Amino acid sequence: MLGLKSNTQMKAEFEQLAMPCLDGLYASALRLTHSDRDAEDLVQDAFMRAYRFFDKFERGTNFRAWLFKILTNTFINKYRRQVKERSFSEGSERESVTAQLFSADATETAANPEDHLLDRLLSEEVLSAIDHLPIDFRMVVILADLQEFSYREIAEILDVPVGTVMSRLFRGRKLLQKHLQSYANAQPNQAIDLNEYRNRKKLG
Amino acid sequence: MDCRELDNLLYAYLDGELVDDERVAVEGHLAGCDACRAATDREHSTLLLIRSRAKAGGARAPDALRERLSQKLGDELKVRRVRAIGRLAAAAAGLAVCTVVAHSSWRSHQRRLYVEDAVNRHARSFPLEIEKPSPEQLEAWFDGKLDHRVAVPRFQNVVTQGGRLLNVRDRQAAYIRYDDRGRRLGLFVYSDKPGDVDVTEPEVDRSNGFNTVTWRDGDVVYTLVTDLDDDDIRQMLPQHRIPEDAVPAHAPTVQPAAFSH
Numbered sequence: 001m002l003g004l005k006s007n008t009q010m011k012a013e014f015e016q017l018a019m020p021c022l023d024g025l026y027a028s029a030l031r032l033t034h035s036d037r038d039a040e041d042l043v044q045d046a047f048m049r050a051y052r053f054f055d056k057f058e059r060g061t062n063f064r065a066w067l068f069k070i071l072t073n074t075f076i077n078k079y080r081r082q083v084k085e086r087s088f089s090e091g092s093e094r095e096s097v098t099a100q101l102f103s104a105d106a107t108e109t110a111a112n113p114e115d116h117l118l119d120r121l122l123s124e125e126v127l128s129a130i131d132h133l134p135i136d137f138r139m140v141v142i143l144a145d146l147q148e149f150s151y152r153e154i155a156e157i158l159d160v161p162v163g164t165v166m167s168r169l170f171r172g173r174k175l176l177q178k179h180l181q182s183y184a185n186a187q188p189n190q191a192i193d194l195n196e197y198r199n200r201k202k203l204g
Numbered sequence: 205m206d207c208r209e210l211d212n213l214l215y216a217y218l219d220g221e222l223v224d225d226e227r228v229a230v231e232g233h234l235a236g237c238d239a240c241r242a243a244t245d246r247e248h249s250t251l252l253l254i255r256s257r258a259k260a261g262g263a264r265a266p267d268a269l270r271e272r273l274s275q276k277l278g279d280e281l282k283v284r285r286v287r288a289i290g291r292l293a294a295a296a297a298g299l300a301v302c303t304v305v306a307h308s309s310w311r312s313h314q315r316r317l318y319v320e321d322a323v324n325r326h327a328r329s330f331p332l333e334i335e336k337p338s339p340e341q342l343e344a345w346f347d348g349k350l351d352h353r354v355a356v357p358r359f360q361n362v363v364t365q366g367g368r369l370l371n372v373r374d375r376q377a378a379y380i381r382y383d384d385r386g387r388r389l390g391l392f393v394y395s396d397k398p399g400d401v402d403v404t405e406p407e408v409d410r411s412n413g414f415n416t417v418t419w420r421d422g423d424v425v426y427t428l429v430t431d432l433d434d435d436d437i438r439q440m441l442p443q444h445r446i447p448e449d450a451v452p453a454h455a456p457t458v459q460p461a462a463f464s465h
């Protein structure tokens with residue numbers, strides 16, 4: 001009788017804690033897998049795994065972080081192998097972008113007053129830029145900027161030191177800005193032209 | 205703090221991750237460095253922009269997924285319930301076994317308590333209420349004095365010396381004293397309706413230098429206290445075959461009872 005009751009209670013408790021996290025899990029899974037179908041599968045896997053291990057969850061600690069730890073672990077264990085071929089190109093891209101990042105050129109770009117170009121970027125462009133980050137940087141950016149976890153929580157989720165979280169986040173964000181900058185430069189729209197025109201006019 | 209150090213801590217600062225000393229150091233540098241202040245403001249607005257854009261574009265979990273997960277949790281619960289029932293049944297079975305074992309060991313403990321009390325009372329040589337009766341007279345004398353009928357066992361070469369009422373622990377008992385060629389035997393006959401005394405076949409116990417044989421006839425339990433040894437007991441009780449293994453092999457030879465005549 002005890003077993004029956006606690007199972008029902010456990011399910012209710014789990015649903016109460018986990019269901020509100022579902023959107024965040026799915027949004028993150030989408031950035032990790034790049035596919036609706038894989039994202040749903042990943043969330044489902046992680047969700048059921050969390051339910052099965054719910055008795056291991058230490059009550060009173062951060063449930064959302066615990067859930068995301070399971071999500072990222074499930075992704076790394078199961079899905080990463082499938083996406084490996086795709087990330088291969090990202091790997092080489094990562095090298096070159098990182099090299100650019102630390103060149104004088106990159107610093108100039110970052111300091112460029114035309115930064116406000118980013119204001120015109122669409123959500124899809126930002127998300128696509130995140131999707132193109134190498135996986136280690138992408139995970140940290142997702143957790144920090146989409147899910148707003150603290151550095152310590154991210155360190156726990158990914159099982160790395162806080163210092164690693166900080167350096168990955170630094171490089172990840174810089175890379176992201178670089179991608180976005182290139183988007184913005186490649187697709188100047190009417191509004192930007194007008195704005196530039198006005199600026200030039202003022203200066204002139 | 206110089207501009208380079210600030211650059212390293214910039215995100216931590218913007219993310220609100222810096223503790224007191226570091227935060228004060230960063231703010232101190234920013235207050236005196238226009239370039240870093242401008243860069244920090246720019247980073248801050250970029251960060252906010254990326255965050256808001258990313259979140260605005262973040263997809264909600266599809267309803268189909270939500271429903272599927274609810275369904276799966278329900279299925280899992282059912283499986284767990286079945287498992288829990290299985291565990292419960294196993295636990296109940298375990299408990300039943302434990303109960304039986306505990307009860308039988310309790311009953312055998314109870315038998316020892318009755319046997320010990322019978323031995324002690326036999327050894328104290330209480331005066332008899334009826335002396336030198338025949339077994340039939342003795343049965344007649346006990347009749348109506350106890351809730352149970354007393355059948356006086358007849359033993360070979362053994363005469364009934366007398367009888368009296370004498371409790372064994374909480375039970376009213378008929379006490380029958382026999383004489384076996386100068387050796388005194390005592391038999392307690394008491395009712396055990398609850399079945400507290402663990403005996404079916406004759407059981408031989410030892411207590412305070414006496415041998416005892418306890419057997420049961422329906423609700424009535426017989427405990428014979430004697431200083432006879434195992435062989436004599438066997439010879440004496442031909443109608444009750446005592447299994448060989450009822451007597452512990454390591455049992456010491458029976459000491460003559462101090463109270464025997």
